[in-house]
Amino acid sequence: MNNYPHQAWYIACTSQELKQNTPIQRTINHIPLVIFRSQNHQIIAFLDKCPHRHIPLSSGYIHNQHLVCPYHGWEFDNHGICQQQPGNICYQNQPKHNLTKYPAIELYHHIWIYLTPEITPPTAPYQLPHINQPGFSTFYWKMTSQATLENIAENFLDATHTHFVHRGLIRKPQKRQEVTVKITRSQQFVEAIYLGEQQISGLIYQILAPGCHQVTSIGRFILPSIAQLEYQTNRPDYRLFISLILTPIKDNLTQGYIFVTFRWGLPNWLGKLIARPLFILAAQQDQKILNLQASNMQQFPPQNFVITEIDIIKPHIDYLLKSSLNPSPTPNHHLDINWEKTIKIML
Ligand code: FES
Numbered sequence: 001m002n003n004y005p006h007q008a009w010y011i012a013c014t015s016q017e018l019k020q021n022t023p024i025q026r027t028i029n030h031i032p033l034v035i036f037r038s039q040n041h042q043i044i045a046f047l048d049k050c051p052h053r054h055i056p057l058s059s060g061y062i063h064n065q066h067l068v069c070p071y072h073g074w075e076f077d078n079h080g081i082c083q084q085q086p087g088n089i090c091y092q093n094q095p096k097h098n099l100t101k102y103p104a105i106e107l108y109h110h111i112w113i114y115l116t117p118e119i120t121p122p123t124a125p126y127q128l129p130h131i132n133q134p135g136f137s138t139f140y141w142k143m144t145s146q147a148t149l150e151n152i153a154e155n156f157l158d159a160t161h162t163h164f165v166h167r168g169l170i171r172k173p174q175k176r177q178e179v180t181v182k183i184t185r186s187q188q189f190v191e192a193i194y195l196g197e198q199q200i201s202g203l204i205y206q207i208l209a210p211g212c213h214q215v216t217s218i219g220r221f222i223l224p225s226i227a228q229l230e231y232q233t234n235r236p237d238y239r240l241f242i243s244l245i246l247t248p249i250k251d252n253l254t255q256g257y258i259f260v261t262f263r264w265g266l267p268n269w270l271g272k273l274i275a276r277p278l279f280i281l282a283a284q285q286d287q288k289i290l291n292l293q294a295s296n297m298q299q300f301p302p303q304n305f306v307i308t309e310i311d312i313i314k315p316h317i318d319y320l321l322k323s324s325l326n327p328s329p330t331p332n333h334h335l336d337i338n339w340e341k342t343i344k345i346m347l
Pocket residue numbers: 050051052053054055069070071072073074
């Protein structure tokens with residue numbers, strides 16, 4: 001069973017999916033949660049289990065601002081305190097059987113849950129760069145993959161598959177150029193900066209960034225579950241961030257929430273109109289290859305991938321996730337915290 005850090009915010013669903021007074025179930029890292037929007041617009045999240053006979057409370061309903069279990073009608077208030085046990089006339093004098101409550105907030109049109117219950121989270125959810133900033137626009141969508149968080153994050157940040165999986169759309173295999181890649185890793189993230197790419201050869205960039213050159217692209221993995229691409233060119237008015245925020249659901253099932261924040265030479269409404277279908281097409285191409293990988297990995301356990309010099313990001317994603325679960329990993333001279341390296345590849 002894959003396990004991911006619990007001291008972290010994950011996206012549970014979009015704001016649109018959460019209607020007032022209608023409980024829904026979402027699972028994060030094998031933990032089933034019941035989530036609803038209360039009468040006074042608070043976001044409420046509990047472990048999805050009635051303490052009485054373990055019925056999922058997401059199959060219940062809201063009545064008089066209480067979450068009601070559909071089996072024997074126990075009622076819980078917005079703090080998770082059991083307020084009613086129908087038929088039990090001595091109940092007010094007996095010990096309470098309460099729910100486990102998780103911190104939840106609404107941000108960037110999504111519902112975020114902190115995966116450690118009953119605490120005040122020490123951090124806020126990840127702040128997306130330039131979101132809501134004048135001149136920038138954002139669009140988003142979500143996508144489910146039958147793959148692990150680390151394989152999806154690697155796929156998103158790996159530049160060397162783009163010539164094949166996204167042939168012509170992102171890069172063309174016959175137009176490789178030598179680039180310098182500077183990789184740095186700290187305690188919370190790893191970043192690969194690709195310097196010296198004259199132009200990105202695929203259709204997306206020709207349409208969205210015509211005439212731009214001297215491209216610097218940056219791929220980041222930020223603990224526990226964010227993969228991000230950033231693009232800069234010779235034109236300072238052109239900026240693009242694609243952030244993939246991953247929610248592990250169960251083994252080989254991960255929900256990806258993709259946020260594209262941009263500013264480029266086109267009016268934003270037009271940029272969005274053109275970019276959205278192209279980006280979704282690229283994501284579907286990735287989804288297809290990830291599903292193939294995941295189903296074949298079930299034929300060939302355990303995982304023992306070949307890691308070459310140009311598989312830049314994968315060892316660091318694995319390292320960061322492992323060390324976040326175990327704060328003092330065995331020291332390894334190849335993979336120390338604050339690690340840095342520069343290599344050349346043909347991109
Ligand atoms: S199982 Fe929920 S009230 Fe009995």
